[in-house]
Every structure is written in C-alpha cells, then in structure tokens.
Amino acid sequence: MEISKAFLSGILAGLAVAVPLGAIGVLLLKEGVQHGIRRAWTAAAGVAAADVVYCTVAVLFGAVTAPVVTGLAPWPAVVGGLALVGIAARGLVRGLSSTAAPAAPDRSPGPRRRFTAFLALTMINPATLVYFAAITTGLGTVSQTRATSTAFIVGVGLASVAWQILLVAVGSTLKTHTGRGAQRVTVLVGNAVVGVLGLLIVTGAVL
8 A cells, every 4th residue: 555655656746847847848849849759759758767867866865965956056057057048049040040941851869869868958957856855755655665665766757758758749749730830930939938948047046
C-alpha cells in the first residue's frame, strides 16, 4: 500500500513540475513543429531524464543539496535564462533567413545530441531539485524504504516523459496539418516566447 501511495505521489509531483508551460515546454512544441515526433521525441526524453536525475538526488540527498543550490542563487537562473535567450536568438535568425528559401532536408542534430542538449538545458536550472527536495521532505513516507523511494522516482519519470512527449506530439500535429507558412510563423513565435521567458528569468534573478 505504501508503495502504491509513493508511486501516485510521484505521478502527481511529476505532473506538477512538468505541466506549467515554461520555456522548455515551448521549445518542445517548437521541436515537434520543426522536426515531427519521430525526430523530436528524444528532446522530450532529455527533459524527463533531467527531472528523474533531480528527483533521485532529492530523494537521496535532498536535505543536504537543497541549501547548497539555494546558496548559488542567482547564478543558475542567470545562466539558464541567458542560454534560453541565445537559443531563441539563433532560432529567430535561422527562421527569418529561411523565409524565402525552399524547403530543405532536416539536418538538425541527431537523436543523441538532441537528448543531451535538452538534458543539459533543463539541468541548468536546479530549481527542480529544490522543488523535489521540498516534496520529499513533506512526504516523509517517500524515503522510508528503497521500494517507496523507487516507486516515487518511477512515478515522477513516467509523468514527466508522458507530458513532454505530449507537447512534442502537439507540435508534430501542427506540422502535419498546417502549411509551411504557418509552421514558420509558429516557430518564430515560439522562439520569441522563449526569448522573452529567458529575459524574464534573468531579470527576475538579478532584481
């Protein structure tokens, strides 16, 4: 019974951290629009893997690591925000320069590089670690046994990967059912939103 509760708690905790649509979610939608789910699903897997890593660290060492991460502020947020601004700027430049160009083969990074890029980008912001540390501290039963800890982490991973792949699938659906012009607009808007969110993260961290 405790294992079932821990698993359900993991599902809810994973959805709580994944569902709010932030910059990473917008990037996943954009990946789906640009590359389709067959090429972009590894980006979703990279984001979910970052959630699992931070959740595991929180379950095992949360009481120790959370204060350390908090003490690093505001630099993780600044670095993460600037990375998002850089990605958005690059995407906007490429999107605008290709407006009049004919369709070209997809030469974007392969599955492994896409997974690694999104894993690293998600892990730049360790706020997720602080979040999971708070959750596991509040739910004392999660860390009672190895079985309950594992069930909680598995629940988080399943919830996260399901949501991230859903975002990619939505973007892929837009790619399938919209014309090339609408896809370009979607990508440009997505990059602009990511850039604004990155700037807000930076300003929120330093002000």
